[in-house]
Amino acid sequence: MKKQWQGWGPGEQAEQHYLVQPRSLAGGGDVRHVAAFLHASGWRDKSKSGGPLFMESSDRTIRVAYDPYVLPGGWTIHSRADGPNGEWSAHLGIQTPVEIVAGLTDALTRPREAHAPNVWAPLQQQGWHTRFESGNYVSTSPDGTAWMQYHRGAGGEAMWWTGAKDGQGYGWTANFTPNTPMHLVHAFASELASPDPVMRPRGRVPHSTQIRTWSVSVKPSQLGAWQQARITAARAANWARNSTRAARPRTSARPYTPVGGARTRR
Structure with a gap:
């Protein structure tokens, strides 16, 4: 009789996880939540072994990096100037939950909307x-732990600043440079404000008095299925985009050929 591998199949053991709310104070989480989706969307993984995460879009215009080994550390998303779109970047603290980061990075794989949301x-x-307030527009979560602020810099440029912090000072901040596309800021804000809790494994839950947790038992196969569903959705969307590009008609004019052919009899 074959021995059942522990953690797989019918004999797998459930593991303790916690649902955390509000999500803005749940801690950083697993960066693969962001990286695997981008990779499945056709992005290149240019990370060095044992080094920080470094992803690049297929057209090489946008880079997403996560470096926990420097101070202050965290996420950097940078886009070079491309045609009518100016250069922009976003910097997100190391404790920004990956689910909120993914609001922005997932949106990078979708076309820019025609109208700013x-x-x-x-x-x-x-x-x-x-x-x-004080010349700035500010929005604060009902419990007062998270915020989003819009203000204009000395040169009149628009700046977004956001973050979350509990009473003990635990939290993170993020900022977006003026040219950051509004649909990306909107996607980030949507995940920031979502009331849905996020999941963290035992030992990875922050020690904050302003979070609520619920203990849940989850099998490794369940976690794998949830992660795979997200990756499958990214691959399907990427395939659809590539198929649409391949199906576009040619725009260049073909040489004119008279009806009946170009040959003439002598």
Whole structure:
């Protein structure tokens, strides 16, 4: 009789995890949540073995990096100037939950929307309080732990600053440079404001008095299935995009050929 491998098949053991709310104070999480989706979307993984994460879009215009080995560390998303789109970047602290980071990075794989969305809408839909304060627009979560702020710099450029912090000082901040596309800021805000809890394994839950947790038992196969579903969705969307490009008709004009052929009899 074959020995059943521990952690696989019918004999696998459930592992203790925790659902954490609010998600903004759940801690960084597993960076593969971001990286695997980008890779399945056709991005290149240019990370060095044992080094920080480094991903590059297929057209080489956007880079996503995560470096926990430097201070202050965290995420850097940078896009070079491309045609009508100016250069921009976003910097997110090391404790920014990967689910919120993915709001922005997942949106990088989708086409830019024709019209700039209302960044405040997903916040207000979840009961965030938006106000004009000291020359800035500020929106704060109902429990006061997370915020999003819009202000203009000395040169009149628009700046976004956001983050979350508990009463003990634990948390993170993030900022977006002026040219950051609004649909990316909107996607980030949507995940920031989401009331859905996120999951963290035992030992990876922050020691904060302002979070709520629920213990759940999860099998490795269940975690794998959830992760695979996300990757499969990214691959399907990438395939659809590539198929659409391949199916586009040629725009260059073909040489004119008279009806009946170009040959003439002598």
